[in-house]
Amino acid sequence: DGGITQSPKYLFRKEGQNVTLSCEQNLNHDAMYWYRQDPGQGLRLIYYSQIVNDFQKGDIAEGYSVSREKKESFPLTVTSAQKNPTAFYLCASNNVGANTGELFFGEGSRLTVL
Amino acid sequence: GENVEQHPSTLSVQEGDSAVIKCTYSDSASNYFPWYKQELGKRPQLIIDIRSNVGEKKDQRIAVTLNKTAKHFSLHITETQPEDSAVYFCAASSNSGAGSYQLTFGKGTKLSVIP
Numbered sequence: 001d002g003g004i005t006q007s008p009k010y011l012f013r014k015e016g017q018n019v020t021l022s023c024e025q026n027l028n029h030d031a032m033y034w035y036r037q038d039p040g041q042g043l044r045l046i047y048y049s050q051i052v053n054d055f056q057k058g059d060i061a062e063g064y065s066v067s068r069e070k071k072e073s074f075p076l077t078v079t080s081a082q083k084n085p086t087a088f089y090l091c092a093s094n095n096v097g098a099n100t101g102e103l104f105f106g107e108g109s110r111l112t113v114l
Numbered sequence: 115g116e117n118v119e120q121h122p123s124t125l126s127v128q129e130g131d132s133a134v135i136k137c138t139y140s141d142s143a144s145n146y147f148p149w150y151k152q153e154l155g156k157r158p159q160l161i162i163d164i165r166s167n168v169g170e171k172k173d174q175r176i177a178v179t180l181n182k183t184a185k186h187f188s189l190h191i192t193e194t195q196p197e198d199s200a201v202y203f204c205a206a207s208s209n210s211g212a213g214s215y216q217l218t219f220g221k222g223t224k225l226s227v228i229p
Contacts, residue, residue, distance in 0.1 A: 105157040
């Protein structure tokens with residue numbers, strides 16, 4: 001069953017703690033993305049990666065970090081430097097070779113800072 | 115950078131009526147305009163997209179129109195059904211050339227179809 005898997009689905013963290021959100025895909029897609037979704041704000045791009053070992057900042061990268069050591073995996077770390085981390089986080093990928101532009105999303109991870 | 119404005123933020127229609135959602139973008143280099151539907155508690159899914167070399171595209175009850183001169187594009191849903199109730203997002207992007215798309219999304223429109 002192909003797709004994108006995000007974990008955990010729900011996560012609670014205390015202020016000052018770093019937390020890592022997992023994103024794994026078995027679609028053989030080269031490009032992967034992290035978006036943040038807040039009520040009434042749409043989806044905002046945090047980081048994206050076009051190939052392994054390479055990634056670029058999106059519009060709201062401050063307080064976040066990523067890695068892309070494997071094609072299938074693109075974890076996002078929410079650091080203590082992120083001032084307002086409570087949000088819904090969506091991971092996505094697309095097939096660069098097909099050049100269709102369609103993003104395939106995971107089911108999301110909801111982070112709550114207590 | 116790109117800025118996408120989407121209107122209205124909420125829209126209620128009677129079942130069977132049409133719904134129209136409008137978006138404007140700022141970057142004249144943008145050449146790809148998708149629409150995503152997000153049902154409550156689910157992931158966004160692509161429902162239709164259009165590229166800048168096309169003025170209109172249809173897929174059954176859904177159509178998208180693009181006016182490059184005015185930098186706006188619209189989603190049209192005809193004969194609405196209760197299952198069309200969802201949040202709809204427009205987006206704009208210029209293809210990076212490497213195949214990845216850095217989409218800028220609108221803030222979304224919550225469509226409610228009243229039976």
